[in-house]
Amino acid sequence: MTTVEVTRTITADPRDVYAAVADVTRTQRWSPESAGARWTGGEPGAVGSRFSGRNRHGPFRWSTTCTVTAADPGRRFAFDVTFLGLAISSWEYELAARDGGCTVTERTTDRRSWPMRLAGLVGTGVADRARHNRRTMERTLEALDRALSAPDAAPAPAPGVSGGGAAESGPEWTS
Numbered sequence: 675m676t677t678v679e680v681t682r683t684i685t686a687d688p689r690d691v692y693a694a695v696a697d698v699t700r701t702q703r704w705s706p707e708s709a710g711a712r713w714t715g716g717e718p719g720a721v722g723s724r725f726s727g728r729n730r731h732g733p734f735r736w737s738t739t740c741t742v743t744a745a746d747p748g749r750r751f752a753f754d755v756t757f758l759g760l761a762i763s764s765w766e767y768e769l770a771a772r773d774g775g776c777t778v779t780e781r782t783t784d785r786r787s788w789p790m791r792l793a794g795l796v797g798t799g800v801a802d803r804a805r806h807n808r809r810t811m812e813r814t815l816e817a818l819d820r821a822l823s824a825p826d827a828a829p830a831p832a833p834g835v836s837g838g839g840a841a842e843s844g845p846e847w848t849s
Contacts, residue, residue: 678807679781682815686822688769688776689748694822695767696751698725698740704817707731707810714739721745727755731806734799738762754785761785762794778818780811 684691694700696719702708709728716723723742728735736757744752744766752766763786768779784803786794791803800806 675783675785676804677781677783678804678811679779680808680811680815681777681779682812682819683772683775683777684815684819684822685775686819687748688771690822691769691776691778691818692748692751692767694818696745696747698727698753701727704821705810705814709735711740716742719745719751725753729798731799734797736797740765757790760787760790762790778815780815782807782811 694704698711699713702710707729709730711725711727714724714726718725719742721742721744725740725742727738727740729738738755738757740753740755742751742753743764744750748769748771750766750768752764754764755762762784764783766779766781768781770777770779784791784807794803795801
């Protein structure tokens with residue numbers, strides 16, 4: 675298993691960052707690989723809830739099933755990813771408050787077996803998943819910082835946090 679980790683200081687409150695990353699229906703706004711997501715089961719954003727994520731890389735498109743494994747507002751949001759019931763990866767956002775904002779660590783662990791790594795190359799067009807993830811994670815955190823640092827940035831509350839969030843609008847895909 676390979677783990678990739680990227681850390682960035684963001685000039686936003688950790689609760690606002692959590693609200694953004696835990697609302698998976700908004701992920702495509704900052705992630706270059708995400709093409710949208712929708713909640714498919716359970717209380718949106720709560721541990722055990724599920725969502726379907728659509729992804730893209732060049733001409734390649736694929737969907738995964740994800741299950742939330744950690745939901746600690748302002749501190750940590752994590753989920754496991756599967757494809758056809760087979761383990762693919764784990765993703766995690768850890769947040770730590772600091773003067774003027776917070777430190778965000780995005781981490782992923784590749785959990786694929788070797789046959790799934792081969793299938794992943796064919797299905798996604800990505801030969802070096804660790805290198806690719808590092809680049810896209812850097813871009814994701816840069817875009818998240820820009821979005822949340824903007825003067826008019828007002829993220830919706832995260833699913834499962836008082837106030838609701840985008841998940842209350844229904845299970846439609848976002849793009």
